[in-house]
Amino acid sequence: MEQFLQQVVNGISLGSIYALIALGYTMVYGIINLINFAHGDVYMIGAYIGFAAITYAKLGFFPALVITMILCAILGVVIERVAYKPLRNSTRIAVLITAIGVSLLLEYVMMFFVGAEVRSYPKVLSGEVFHLVGVVINIQQIYIVVTAIALMILLQFIVHKTKIGKAMRAVSVDQDAAQLMGIKVDSTISYTFAIGSAFAGAAGVLVGIYYNSIDPLMGIMPGLKAFIAAVFGGIGSIPGAMIGGLSIGIMETLVSGYGNSMYRDAAVFAFLIIILILKPTGLLGKNTREKV
């Protein structure tokens, strides 16, 4: 029982990170129907920016987090403007291939500049440990969960209470109609990318602190898993991404805790295929009918 609780605690902290990345996927998918493959790499670059901010600029955790989020937001907007905007009216496969290209580009440009080796993250938080009913919780996990929850509340506020959020929701329902109502579709899409990328950057810093190591290809797997989380929760749905992220995180830690940790990636992908076959719209997704 204690081991189970311990795995669940680890799963929640890992799942919060997945949920943060999944939010970006789900927002972008909701608004322009694109699996932004480069999202996982924005997260990787976020981890490196955080690394630089802490190591070279000697900043603390929160300033590093804020700087990372701002820079990643800019990066997200640049990617959207340069790579995706010219393809607004092309086929979905063309955009998807572009996204894969951007993803590879970010990975290998980064590898070219910082080298392929794994770096260890600076210790910015104390290694304090709490014991709670036999479960070990360290201070990093608390920071991760608290930061993730704070950011999600912020996102809910932006989406539901601000003008930008209203515009985003309108564009995701019907792009043309939104444009006719005087909403600037292009800048709304840019805002979506900015917010999604900022969240991915935050997740990058958190994962660096949690796992203590970063490398240029670290974004591929978490990116895919976060996408699976978004699909599980119902793509396009923000609460769905949170639930999906937590579920995937907990599932992964349980598989590695009780079964074979080598099979944990396979388990997540098998889970994806099962969801796609049984309930492709996910937990909270909307059912859309295809029209001829």
Added chain:
Amino acid sequence: MKALTKKNLLILGAILLTFTVVQGLISVGIINKFYEITIAMICINIILAVSLNLVTGFTGQFSLGHAGFMSIGAYFGAVINLQMESTGGFLLGIFAGALAATLVGILIGIPTLRLKGDYLAIATLGMAEIIRVVFLNLDITNGAAGLSGIPRYTNWLWLCFFTVATVLLINNFIKSSYGRACISIREDEIAAESMGINTTKYKVMAFAIGAFFAGIAGALHSSYFYFIRPDIFGFLKSIDILIIVVLGGMGSITGSILAAILLAVLTTYLQAFTAVRMIIYALLLVVIMIFRPQGIMGTKEISDLFKSKKKDERIG
């Protein structure tokens, strides 16, 4: 005989000529070991790209898991070849690998091919990842260390034979009524369905044939490069194959062949700089999609280019 038309004889002659010239250059030593590797890479990539083109370019089913099928062929080929060190074992390995890949392709294709577009891409990616993890954990595949010391029976003769066979068979498939059904699915799935085409059947068929040839390519790969490990057949390998198809043009076999040659030459020259090579690949993908999304050839074949010229002359 109908098969002995002027055009077919010309193609046969061209193939035999290419084969003898390259074989001659190899035995004289003008093509050294280094260039031989490039040639092997070109042939294997042509098989992979043409078979992926059948799935992605002609049938319109976006697959990101081609390397998974390749790895099945590679492991079957390697395991059988290590047991039976003879040309017979080599050929048996190739066919066992190809059949196993086909079987997996059918098993995975039936449920996943109901999905469309991006979802299918992710599902196939997941499938390839599961295959990789399985190979990583089996005893017979020796886990992450991989299998080494695989006897080399792949030579220019077999490479040429399998490449030509793949291209001809897939070309004939596309020109048959089955192939036209596949193309109609790409053009408009709903319209195809309402014309009475069993879309699931043709999608699975294309997927299985693609898997079959990917299996052959994998077995050739394992036998040529002596050693394999699961990491070789990861996500990046699938992307590598996809880049060839996209660059050549989705829906053009000759385009895939051209792109496979072009990229293999590029890879040979950039061997020492992996990061730079990948940056160029990535830029290629983005730039092609923005400025020429149909790739080098679009859906045309090289022979079409000559045809249209002749027509123009006639009109003129």
